[in-house]
Amino acid sequence: MKYSQNILGTIGNTPLVKLNKVTSGIDALVLAKVETFNPGNSAKDRMALKMVEDAEADGRLQPGGTIIEGTSGNTGMGLALVAIIKGYKLICVITDKQSKEKMDILRAVGAKVIVCPTDVEPTDSRSYYSVSKRLAQETPNSWYVNQYDNPSNAIAHYEQTGPEIWRQTEGKITHFIVGVGTGGTISGVAKYLKERNPNIKVWGIDTYGSVFKKYHExxxxxxxxxxxxxxEGIGEDILPKNVDFSLIDGFTKVTDKDAAVYTRKIALEEGIFVGNSAGAVIKGLLQLKEHFTSKDVIVVLFHDSGSRYVGKMFNDDWMRERGFLEEELTKAEDVIKDHLDKPLIVVRTEELVSHAIERMRKYKISQIPVIDVTGFVGSVDESDLFRSYVANKDVADKPIKEIMGKPFPIVKLNTPIEELSKLFTKENDAVLVDLDNGNHHIITKSDIIGSIK
Incomplete structure (x- = not known):
């Protein structure tokens, strides 16, 4: 009978899959190392087990101890599986930019999850680096993993992932491309492959907001x-010791939007449901296409599963809110279709300025149409109020009609975007859309900017 003694025995030996559609324009054989086939659905299972076993071997991790780590989610999942099988407790410190799915999965496999703010300096006491270290100092019988600087991270990929790729390509691989976060995957695989063939090129995928590309160059x-x-999962605001820049031939940066869009393309065009960094890798591959020939064999690595991003990249509303959804906007109706249910906030000519200010605060808006019994007769925006207040501190008690500006232009639902955009000037920050049912909707400069792809 063939079976594993426990779930840890299923780590590794993930398949290589030929990519056919999403790599259109690349004149080479492109193979994806699909790491979602690991039991924890990511490449991090490999190094999680290796780091724990090495810590056990040298006494850093004692029986019944607590494993503590700062993670973007995937390392935490790998550590959770190891902790379950080996009888350890686990505390995962994660940033608030990580998907809810990752946090829920970690809790589901027994980890205690502590969420820290993303937008702080690494040395800030609130950062997930600092919190992880502090917890390790305060928790009895604990071990701080520190995947960024732990050499076992890269060694795991040197001993496992690199040899697998070499065997699976029969040594024909010419390029290896992967997203870079802790650096363990790229450095471990690169070291092994370059020892077998120094001519193999290794490219790292970086993201805007990260320091890797410029530092390498x-x-x-x-x-x-x-x-x-x-x-998620790539780029850093620190230089992890596991990133061996001497083994990396170059970096290319990929935008958040492109990473998200190509993550969805991989699922739709290849039937491979993988995570955010995979999208970045494919877009990076396309950006590097001038480096490849028809004789090349390129291996890209897909780190994790798309199931961890269902509420983000695979959610239309999430994508649309960030301007990532590739929808063609041609007329006024397209700009407002996602918030047609919101009522038009107005103020009447005889109401006080204080009423307009109160409405702006309540609804978090900057422009308000002014009406009387005849219809739209004026408008008020923040700049009007500011100028009026500077001129007269008692303006709040004056009627709106004394400080209002010209009424906003009114357009039809089918007005082309080009014509709509021309109506926005230094003096005019909004346009009203006639909904053909007696009601109107407002379009602001922010709406137009938000629709730019």
């Missing part, structure tokens, strides 16, 4: 490059 750690981004 210039040796400069530019803090100005660090800002919050959406893409």
């Amino acid at each position: 210039t040796g400069i750690f530019d803090e100005n490059e660090i800002y919050s981004y959406i893409t």
Whole structure:
């Protein structure tokens, strides 16, 4: 009989799958190493087990101890499986930008999850780096994994992932492309492959808001490059020891939007349901196409499962809110179709300025049409109120008609976007749309900007 002693015995030996449609334009054989076939559905299972076993071997992790780690979710899942089988407790410290699915899965497999803010400096006491270290100091019989600097991370991929790729391609691989986060995957695989064939090229996929690409090219750690981004699992605001830049031939950066869009393309065009970093890898591959020939064999690595992003990249509303959904907007109706249910907030000519201010605060809006019994007769926006207040501190008690501006232009639902855009000027920040049912809707400059793809 063939069976594993426990779930950890199923880690590794993930398949290579030829990509056919999503790589259109690449004149080479492109193979995806689909790591979602690991039991924890990600490449991180490999290094999670290796890090725990090495810590057990040298005494850093004692029986019945508590494993503590800062994670974007996937390492936490791998550690959770190991902790279950080996009898350890697990505390995962995660950032608030990670998907709810990741947090729910971690809790489902017994991990205690602590959520920290994303947009803070690594040295900030609230960062998930700092919180992880503090918990390790405060928790008796605990071990802080530190996947970023733990050499077992890269060793796991040197011992497992690299050899698998080499065997599966029969040594014909010419390029390896993967997203870079902790650096363990790219460094471990690159070391193994380059030992077998120094001519193999290794490319890292970075994201905007991360420091890797510039540091690799210039040796400069530019803090100005660090800002919050959406893409999960790749990029860093630190330089992990596991990123061996000497083994990496180059980086390319991929935008949040492209990563999200191509994550969905992989599912729709290849039937492979994988995560956010996979989309970044495919877009990065396309950006690098001038480096490849028809004789090349390219291996890309898909880190994790799309099931962890169902509420994000695979959710139309989430994509639309961020301007990531590729929808063609041609007329006024397209701009307002997602919020037609919102009522038009208005103010009457005889109401006080204070009423308009109160309405702006309540509904978080910047422009309000002004009406009387005849219809729309004026408008009020923040700049009007500001100028009026500077001129007269008692303006709040005056009627709206004394400070209102010209009424907003009114257009039909089928007005082309090009004509609609021309109505926005320095003096005019909004347009009203006639809904053909006696009601109107407002379009602001922010709505137009938000519709730009």
